Amino acid sequence: MPGATEVLRQEHQTIKGALGYAERIAAKIDHGEEASCDGVARLMEFIHLFVERCHHSKEEQILFPLLEKKGIPAEGGPLGVMLLEHDRARGLIEEMSAAAGNGLAPVSAKRWMQAAWDYSDLMHDHFYKEEEMLFKMADRVLSQEEQTAIAGAFNLLDSEKIGPGKHEQLQMMMEELIGQSA
Numbered sequence: 102m103p104g105a106t107e108v109l110r111q112e113h114q115t116i117k118g119a120l121g122y123a124e125r126i127a128a129k130i131d132h133g134e135e136a137s138c139d140g141v142a143r144l145m146e147f148i149h150l151f152v153e154r155c156h157h158s159k160e161e162q163i164l165f166p167l168l169e170k171k172g173i174p175a176e177g178g179p180l181g182v183m184l185l186e187h188d189r190a191r192g193l194i195e196e197m198s199a200a201a202g203n204g205l206a207p208v209s210a211k212r213w214m215q216a217a218w219d220y221s222d223l224m225h226d227h228f229y230k231e232e233e234m235l236f237k238m239a240d241r242v243l244s245q246e247e248q249t250a251i252a253g254a255f256n257l258l259d260s261e262k263i264g265p266g267k268h269e270q271l272q273m274m275m276e277e278l279i280g281q282s283a
């Protein structure tokens with residue numbers, strides 16, 4: 102069974118695929134082409150449930166508090182920066198949702214495009230910091246037993262937050278979507 106940081110790294114790969122899909126939709130809008138409303142709706146569902154409700158909750162509710170207990174500074178330190186970026190991401194998701202809620206008419210499509218670009222840039226940068234800095238610190242302070250126990254808690258969190266089986270379903274849905282044209 103993969104440890105906690107490995108689970109999060111693997112989820113980053115799926116989320117990076119979703120960001121690539123978002124950028125393909127944004128490029129279509131930028132070129133004045135019509136984007137798939139169904140694709141946008143499914144992407145937004147993935148971002149709300151897989152990224153926000155599950156992935157960020159795993160970090161905010163389970164991993165980060167444990168790392169703080171292990172002496173990694175929160176406020177003003179790496180954990181505080183990660184939390185601020187999660188908040189910024191939430192703001193951009195709200196912006197994307199509001200724009201998508203208007204059915205991606207030309208004006209809201211441009212609004213969606215800009216927010217999606219900003220969101221993708223922010224998340225790529227955020228994942229880089231987590232993978233290259235925070236997760237490496239976590240790997241130093243957590244034992245293999247702790248990594249396994251946290252990974253178990255992550256599984257429970259997924260079922261509690263979005264229902265049993267839904268996390269895997271979203272992952273498969275996203276992989277399918279990544280393989281399609283935007």
Ligand SMILES: [Fe+2]
Binds near residue numbers: 157160183231
């Ligand atoms: Fe994060």
